[in-house]
Amino acid sequence: MDVEQLLRSNFADRxxxxxGPPPDLHATVVAGARRRHxxxxxxxAALAVAVVVAVSVPLLRHPxxxxxxxxxxxxxxxxxxxxxxxxxxxxxxLLDEIRRLxxxxxxxxxxxxxxxxxxxxxxxxxxxxxxxxxVWALVQGTFRDRPYVAWFGDPEPSDGLEFSLLxxxxxxxxxxxxxxxxxxxxxGPLVAIARDGDELRVGVVPPGTPxxxxxxxxxxxxxxxxxxxRIDRQGGDGLLRLEVHRDGALAHxxxxxxxxxxxxxxxxxxGD
Amino acid sequence: MRDDDATFEAFVAERSPALLRxxxxxxxxxxxxxxxxxxxxxxxxxxxxxxSERGDPYAYVRRVLxxxxxxxxxxxxxxxIVDLPPGDRADDRxxxxxxxxxELTRALATLPPRMRAVLxxxxxxDLSEAGTAAALGCSVNTVKTQTARGxxxxxxxxGDPTYANGGR
Numbered sequence: 223m224d225v226e227q228l229l230r231s232n233f234a235d236r237x238x239x240x241x242g243p244p245p246d247l248h249a250t251v252v253a254g255a256r257r258r259h260x261x262x263x264x265x266x267a268a269l270a271v272a273v274v275v276a277v278s279v280p281l282l283r284h285p286x287x288x289x290x291x292x293x294x295x296x297x298x299x300x301x302x303x304x305x306x307x308x309x310x311x312x313x314x315x316l317l318d319e320i321r322r323l324x325x326x327x328x329x330x331x332x333x334x335x336x337x338x339x340x341x342x343x344x345x346x347x348x349x350x351x352x353x354x355x356x357v358w359a360l361v362q363g364t365f366r367d368r369p370y371v372a373w374f375g376d377p378e379p380s381d382g383l384e385f386s387l388l389x390x391x392x393x394x395x396x397x398x399x400x401x402x403x404x405x406x407x408x409x410g411p412l413v414a415i416a417r418d419g420d421e422l423r424v425g426v427v428p429p430g431t432p433x434x435x436x437x438x439x440x441x442x443x444x445x446x447x448x449x450x451x452r453i454d455r456q457g458g459d460g461l462l463r464l465e466v467h468r469d470g471a472l473a474h475x476x477x478x479x480x481x482x483x484x485x486x487x488x489x490x491x492x493g494d
Numbered sequence: 495m496r497d498d499d500a501t502f503e504a505f506v507a508e509r510s511p512a513l514l515r516x517x518x519x520x521x522x523x524x525x526x527x528x529x530x531x532x533x534x535x536x537x538x539x540x541x542x543x544x545x546s547e548r549g550d551p552y553a554y555v556r557r558v559l560x561x562x563x564x565x566x567x568x569x570x571x572x573x574x575i576v577d578l579p580p581g582d583r584a585d586d587r588x589x590x591x592x593x594x595x596x597e598l599t600r601a602l603a604t605l606p607p608r609m610r611a612v613l614x615x616x617x618x619x620d621l622s623e624a625g626t627a628a629a630l631g632c633s634v635n636t637v638k639t640q641t642a643r644g645x646x647x648x649x650x651x652x653g654d655p656t657y658a659n660g661g662r
Binding site: 250 | 499502503506507510511514515516518519524527528531532535536539540541548561562598599602613614617618631632633645648649652
């Protein structure tokens with residue numbers, strides 16, 4: 223018997239011995255998702271948590287239709303690798319506050335424990351204004367020897383900055399870009415953080431598209447590895463995909479993570 | 495959200511047993527598998543309306559499951575995480591096959607999580623190379639490389655000259 227056949231038999235044997243999931247799994251998941259919406263604390267102040275619940279993702283229209291609005295990429299703090307990028311990168315007090323934000327989602331993201339990188343391991347990769355006036359930040363931290371990232375932001379910064387956990391924590395793959403979209407309403411900001419010099423494109427994968435089929439994509443205005451655009455979506459659905467090009471070739475693709483800033487208040491009133 | 499809640503609950507009831515089996519194969523540990531499935535479902539719940547409108551959400555949840563698993567580090571030594579109840583061995587298969595499978599389970603536990611995830615998707619979920627690449631968010635070439643290296647490492651770990659020479 224060859225090793226592939228052995229693998230199939232091994233997997234079938236072991237899978238067949240797995241008892242069913244806990245009977246309260248659904249309730250546990252829903253409760254966990256709602257705990258995620260609890261207020262997080264920065265510098266001792268209670269801050270609103272951004273909430274992510276399901277809404278449809280309409281189709282991204284081609285820029286020629288005037289729906290992807292280029293925004294000037296945020297100025298960078300420095301050109302050196304690892305420096306914080308974004309229009310607020312020079313505000314050291316703010317960056318320190320962002321580093322101290324809670325990563326607690328109320329759910330296990332690593333076996334046995336929520337991801338909570340120790341403060342000395344945290345650094346702010348990006349902090350700045352994004353299209354539509356929101357302020358977002360991307361923080362990297364190391365937990366159990368693995369790099370993680372988490373997105374924070376304030377969708378309505380006019381009354382003073384109150385950061386909330388928008389998305390993550392998620393494992394940061396080596397040398398891989400990350401991207402986040404606010405899918406509230408018909409239009410919202412998209413921000414991608416990549417390596418300086420990367421060329422970024424955004425595409426939409428329509429429903430039913432085979433996984434390996436290329437999709438139409440559009441250039442994301444990018445400066446110093448930070449790509450930004452206001453994405454106007456019109457009907458339909460589909461998943462957004464970020465393409466990272468280096469040295470004239472496609473280096474990798476990543477799905478664009480999403481959150482919904484419009485549900486923040488509703489979820490805060492929902493309990494927790 | 496009421497309809498969404500109902501459809502999500504129905505999905506969990508119907509599909510979570512299969513997802514848990516995959517999670518166990520990915521993690522080699524029942525407790526970690528439950529944590530993994532729970533985390534994946536929470537992430538899915540956040541996007542449930544969009545995910546469910548696209549058709550069968552199973553592929554989406556599986557993608558979350560495997561990408562999360564691939565990011566989880568292996569924290570225990572092989573002897574601690576390999577679960578091989580001896581009472582489950584009674585069947586009519588040749589004993590040599592069963593011995594191979596026990597060895598194979600131990601060998602699988604030594605693989606990096608991402609490489610193991612590739613093998614689980616290819617040989618348990620029966621995904622194509624393209625489907626596996628989509629599930630893991632990597633290129634088809636990466637899947638081919640990880641599959642080849644994973645199989646080669648298993649052959650070497652099993653120590654069978656037949657496998658070491660390429661098997662088939």
